[in-house]
Amino acid sequence: MKNEKGSIVRPDALPASASRPVVTPLSPSVVYASETPDMLDQQYEGGLQGYTYSREGHPNADVAGRRIDRMEGAPHPGVMTSSGMAAVSAVLLGLTKAGDHVIGGNQLYGRSLRMMAEDLPRLGVETSMADPGDIDAMRAALRPETRIILVEVVSNPTLRVADIRALAELARENGVLLVVDNTFTTPRAFRPFEFGADIVLHSVTKLLAGHSDVMLGWVAARDAALNDRLRVFTVTTGMTASPFDCWLAERGMLSFDLRFDRAQATATALADHLTTLRGVKRVLYPGRADHPDRALLDELLGGRFCNMVSFELDGGRAEANAFTRAAEGLSFAPTLGDVGTTISHPASSSHRALTAEKRAALGMSEGFFRISVGLEDPDTLCQVFSDAVAAAGAI
Template sequence: MKNETGSLVRPDALPESASRPVVTPLSASVVYASETPDMLDQQYQGDLHGYTYAREGHPNADVVGRRIDRMEASPNPGVVTSSGMAAVSAVLLGVTQTGDHVIGGNQLYGRSLRMMTEDLPRLGITTSMVDPGDIAAMRAAIRPETRMILIEAVSNPTLQVADVAGLSALAKEAGLLLVVDNTFTTPRAFRPFEWGADVVIHSLTKLLAGHSDVMLGYVAARDRALNDRLRVFTVTAGMNPSPFDCWLAERGMLSFDLRFDRAQSTAARLADHLASLKGVKRVIYPGRADHPDHVRADALLSGQFCNMVSFELDGDRAVANAFTRAADGLSFAPTLGDVGTTLSHPASSSHRALTAEKRTALGMSEGFFRVSVGLEDPGTLCTVFEQAVTTATGN
């Protein structure tokens, strides 16, 4: 069909240019045209690199994916997904089958925990939740049908540090896949493949993109066949990412190292300041000597203790409400990794599905908060927290 001027509706190509764009162009096209059926066959067979349909891949996803591949020293090109939970789902649903058994760390992100305890059992996949720092307990949980171990290097939200070296040796001995969610730690602090992980997961939504305007995930496997299987599953399940989100994520990742280092430095200072305040029962930060896993964290993270701080107020839900109201300028929001500091209350957000008794057993009382430290002036941030704690607890 021709338009009013007699030319075809779709142009043949972009205008030619002797120069190139400095910023990666946004490729919003859902479909890509090939010259011949033979050429299309060659693309699907892998003899030619090219794009066909955006669910199967697009330039902006590849730009972001290759950047994370380099950061993680991934043996294979990872897959960018529509969210962090899409990446988790790709592993749990794309690899396991009815009759399998999966072991998970007992303090996973709330939705990962929900998938492990509710959705997988509904599909006939049994699960066990075990302390990732207790190798004896992990060994005891292994069954003949166990397929994988899923952990977070540093857990959400109590910042428990996994014994990754011990788990890697155990998984290899038992013939299991070791899957590591590296969202909290990021490749700046920890590279799971270098510690024996078989699969690495990220929520790009958080620190890597870093501006609370992107929802993306990433997954890569050490084994090429497994990596291909994950890619095929994400395509089939429609877990493909938005080109615009990928374009935004790339922009955010350009400043990632600077953002990480600044936020981490401030987090260490805030943790020490919180520990000095009346009304604060405890502070959890892997960089502090009083953290129960400090020695392990130092070895695992090489002194990069990240930007997450958790603490517990001396009080109940009323005190928690008073604290968030008094924390002037801080966002109370169920997220992390933003340029601004955010507060999260697990009892009312990420772990609300657990009973109060189970949350207490995991160390999450009504006065427990997780802080994602941002880029504010450290002195100003400490003052805001001190005033909010004083107001909420009356100290």
Template sequence: MRPVPLPDSASRPVVTPLSPSVVYASETPDALDDQYEGRVHGYTYSREGHPNADVVAARLDDMEGAEGGVVTGSGMSAVSAVLLGLLKSGDHVIGGNQLYGRSLRLMAEDLPRLGIATSLADPGDVDAVRAAIRPETRLLLVEAVSNPTLAVADIDGLATLCREHGILLAVDNTFTTPRGFLPFEHGADIVIHSITKLLAGHSDVMLGYVVAKDQALNDRMRVFAVTTGLTPSPFDCWLAERGMLSFDLRFDRAQATAAALADHLATLPGVARVLYPMRADHPDHARAAELLQGQGCNMVSFELTGGRNAANAFTRAADGLSFAPTLGDVGTTLSHPASSSHRALTAENRAALGLSEGFFRVSVGLEDPEALKQVFTDAVAAATTG
């Protein structure tokens, strides 16, 4: 069957076309050489890049004040592109001690298996991170706001420390997003996102993104991602771009509701504590106010009295809310770290992080704020009396 050329058009599509093609045809071997050697831009095989991924990368580059970002198949593949694409056997990496559960597993089990030594330290304590540095330390990975206790890292202090020791500072900006925080403006070398979450925003996409200030680092991460097949789906990229077009509006609405919900939860009997960075009782409130400039974002965590029994009663009574290990959806979702993201940790390790059986992380969505507060009022009451 002969190839049929696309119809010419004097107009252009308003929506980015979906480009699911796995392969792209070149006119001649010389033309293919021109592409591979950078004299012209073109596509060859979608594992090496495709139009929809480039559109998403360009949008995120613009949001983060960067260029040359790499879109990957998931948030964890973006983390892997950093740690495995830039480090080698004999290197040492420090991670924040409250990273996402799978990032912690990667640090604890997979990197050591490959000869990369790891340590964990409190990213809110520059002296603790300094004490963990070794001569072979090459990189520090932290979350601007941690998952799920919403601890705020001392990014400015860590950036200074990393510069002093020639260490790369990689910041996972998933919780904060570019609307809440811009890591490059505070000295970060690498920024990571799980696009899956608030950026795409509809729980129908799985993608990641990573970008470095240094284009040589971007090239190394891109080559690793291509070689190991961390390829994003064109369809997911197409959906993600659609979600990103409403991102600012969704972020602002969800953040305002999150602040109101946090204050409301603090008034309810049966709630032992509430964590929200803009509340004055947050342990890192002063740092959050300075670093985030009033942007508390859409995540709230709280702890019920009553342990696992109360947790079960709460989720059963939380009418209309999804109990699901995700965040950033248009609907509010509940996550219970002890049974999901941090289940691989021992009870003692979870306790050290402040993750009791009654601890919940809430990703606030776009519901009516008053209706949402009523749902939590009723569910907490059921947990307290159940």
């Protein structure tokens, strides 16, 4: 179509250049033009590499996705999704049908629990929950129709550890897919494919991107056909990742190793400090010798853990409110993985859909907090927590 001056509205391709940009260009185009129908056929059939429509893929998703593929040692290129829960949904909705059965770890992220409890049963997929650190409990939950076992390496928010090696063997013996959410540990600490996982997923929103300005997920399967099914389901349901978010995530991942190591070191110092404070009932951190899953941690993680610390205050909601008010400079927010330390209260956020009794059974009282440790100076951070715990104790 020509405008009133007679020129083509859309110009030709970008100017040619003998050099290339150092920073990946942002490519927000929704559509990509091909020269002929034959060329478009070849792109869809795999004879030519090219983009067609951004819901089906775009350069920024490929650049960010390839980086995670390498980090995880993925057998096939993973799929970037619009959020971590989109990656979970691609697996649970895209690979099951009515009559199937799914087993979940009993301390999954709150929205994953809700999907297991509400959405899958509504679609005719039955679900069960079991302790992923207790292989006998997981075995007892198996049924002939079990299709998937979904676990987190380190659970959100109680930081318990799944017996991944034993679960992989159990799944293989029974023809079941082991799906591992590696968000908390990240491939810096653990690579599930190396321990027998069939599918690995991430909320890239969290520590991988690391700046609280991205909403993304990633999922990849060991089997090529399953990997293709995940990709097709993601495209069909519109779970595609935004170019801008992928572009930001790539930037975040450039500093990921440095951020992970710094945050983990500070998390270790904070966990040790919290154990010394009057008013703190218990502290959970995978790097501490008193962690209840110490043997599994030594076997699986080999010295790297995560940036997450959970602890429980004496008292209830009033003390919790006093603590967050007094935690000067820290964000009380239902997120993790930011460059700054954030405080999360599962009873009012991630696990609010559970009854108080169910939360208590999982070890989450009104005084229970999850801390995502950031890049602050460790001494400064410990002082902030000393003051906040003291304020809670003054109630």
